[in-house]
Amino acid sequence: MQVRTRTWFGFVVLASVLFLAASRVAFLDPLENAALSVAAPIESGLRSTTRPVADFINNITDINRLSNENASLREENELLTAENARLTEAEQELRDLQGFLALRGIREGDAFVQADVFATDPSNTLQVIAINRGSNDGIAERMLVLSPQGSVVGTVSRVLDSAAWVTLVTDQTSAISALIQESRVQGVVAGSADGTLNMEFVEETADVKEGDLVLTSGLGGDHPSGELIGSVIEVDRAPQQLFQEVRVQPLADFTRLETVLILSSFVAQDPEPTTP
Amino acid sequence: MNYAIGVFAVLVAVISQVAIMPAFSIFGVQPNLVIVLLVAWMVVRGRQEALVLIPIAGFTMGLLDSQPLGLAMLALAPLILMTVFRELRLVDSDILPAIALTMAATVVYEYTIMVTLVLRGESVTWLASVTSVLVPAAIANALLLIPVYWLIRIFSLGLRQRPAFG
Numbered sequence: 001m002q003v004r005t006r007t008w009f010g011f012v013v014l015a016s017v018l019f020l021a022a023s024r025v026a027f028l029d030p031l032e033n034a035a036l037s038v039a040a041p042i043e044s045g046l047r048s049t050t051r052p053v054a055d056f057i058n059n060i061t062d063i064n065r066l067s068n069e070n071a072s073l074r075e076e077n078e079l080l081t082a083e084n085a086r087l088t089e090a091e092q093e094l095r096d097l098q099g100f101l102a103l104r105g106i107r108e109g110d111a112f113v114q115a116d117v118f119a120t121d122p123s124n125t126l127q128v129i130a131i132n133r134g135s136n137d138g139i140a141e142r143m144l145v146l147s148p149q150g151s152v153v154g155t156v157s158r159v160l161d162s163a164a165w166v167t168l169v170t171d172q173t174s175a176i177s178a179l180i181q182e183s184r185v186q187g188v189v190a191g192s193a194d195g196t197l198n199m200e201f202v203e204e205t206a207d208v209k210e211g212d213l214v215l216t217s218g219l220g221g222d223h224p225s226g227e228l229i230g231s232v233i234e235v236d237r238a239p240q241q242l243f244q245e246v247r248v249q250p251l252a253d254f255t256r257l258e259t260v261l262i263l264s265s266f267v268a269q270d271p272e273p274t275t276p
Numbered sequence: 277m278n279y280a281i282g283v284f285a286v287l288v289a290v291i292s293q294v295a296i297m298p299a300f301s302i303f304g305v306q307p308n309l310v311i312v313l314l315v316a317w318m319v320v321r322g323r324q325e326a327l328v329l330i331p332i333a334g335f336t337m338g339l340l341d342s343q344p345l346g347l348a349m350l351a352l353a354p355l356i357l358m359t360v361f362r363e364l365r366l367v368d369s370d371i372l373p374a375i376a377l378t379m380a381a382t383v384v385y386e387y388t389i390m391v392t393l394v395l396r397g398e399s400v401t402w403l404a405s406v407t408s409v410l411v412p413a414a415i416a417n418a419l420l421l422i423p424v425y426w427l428i429r430i431f432s433l434g435l436r437q438r439p440a441f442g
Contacts, residue, residue: 002360005327009356012331016353019338019346028345035339043295043340054299120298121342124305124409125389125400128342130294158342165342172405173398193401194304194408255298
């Protein structure tokens with residue numbers, strides 16, 4: 001191997017390490033802020049311009065999957081229509097008995113910041129998106145991020161002045177304390193390398209079934225309780241296992257997210273310092 | 277002039293990578309246009325230009341990705357060593373070594389990100405990452421390389437045929 005190549009490699013590695021060290025003390029944050037400020041509008045424009053093309057190509061390549069999905073959606077639609085009819089009745093009853101309008105105001109105390117998604121991390125190992133709101137807009141690390149419909153998208157993992165990075169719940173480093181709405185069974189919803197969601201530490205005897213809704217439990221103080229994460233799509237009770245394998249489907253389609261809401265009124269609690 | 281065009285191509289690739297490529301997934305992963313461009317450029321245009329473009333691509337990607345600045349540069353740095361293989365001419369073909377280099381560069385890039393996650397105390401499921409991220413990403417990038425390689429080759433021929441001034 002040529003000496004010049006090795007020298008150049010060593011120089012680039014050294015420069016990378018120096019940049020990494022400088023990043024740790026936020027020395028280069030102004031540079032990253034400036035770069036993202038310039039790039040964000042361009043990236044937003046590119047995303048919206050190419051979205052129809054991407055949809056067209058993905059639809060062609062996904063024709064079999066779409067056909068199956070269409071069939072299952074038709075069945076689901078039928079079920080939901082029936083369920084909707086029942087719920088409408090239940091809603092009427094609820095309105096009469098408890099005062100439905102009071103329930104609707106349940107989120108009045110919550111404050112949200114709306115943000116646009118303009119980029120995705122280039123690495124396939126990470127499930128991280130960029131949003132065009134940062135510390136200037138009151139965004140802080142560990143804030144919960146929701147879809148416009150109100151289901152959990154992820155957590156703010158890095159904040160710059162006018163942009164922030166959100167680690168999706170499907171990222172393999174993500175873990176959220178959760179519970180099953182109906183049976184109140186507790187567990188931890190964790191992401192995985194292939195982008196699927198699993199609810200872990202669900203006892204073998206716990207009552208969990210397909211279609212159950214999974215919510216944040218608020219345990220640990222990292223997230224507020226009662227936020228919708230997704231629904232159970234598969235339960236695997238292997239014999240002689242302590243825990244069930246529960247697969248969860250997020251309600252939001254993360255590949256098509258354009259806008260998100262950051263729950264800015266909830267501040268994650270720091271863990272109590274341990275006394276010697 | 278060639279360097280300026282190369283730098284411009286890298287900038288376009290980096291911005292496209294974070295903005296557009298996630299919408300075009302193959303085998304459930306997004307192809308990495310930056311790695312593909314660098315390998316194709318190295319094979320078609322030679323190692324001299326690639327040696328300059330690799331750190332520029334890493335630095336620019338670091339500015340626009342979610343990781344600390346310097347990590348993308350570190351993850352792309354092994355491509356510098358791979359430029360040596362381009363010069364060896366082990367087989368009588370450009371495209372085959374380019375595919376092999378693309379796959380190797382993809383694995384090294386994703387692996388570096390995973391190692392840094394572990395160093396930061398995050399848990400990584402290695403086997404699942406290899407089967408659901410590393411292998412599909414390497415194949416997806418190899419597929420993307422073919423059109424990118426031919427585009428750069430055509431562009432490169434045009435550049436050579438352009439008459440010199442004076």
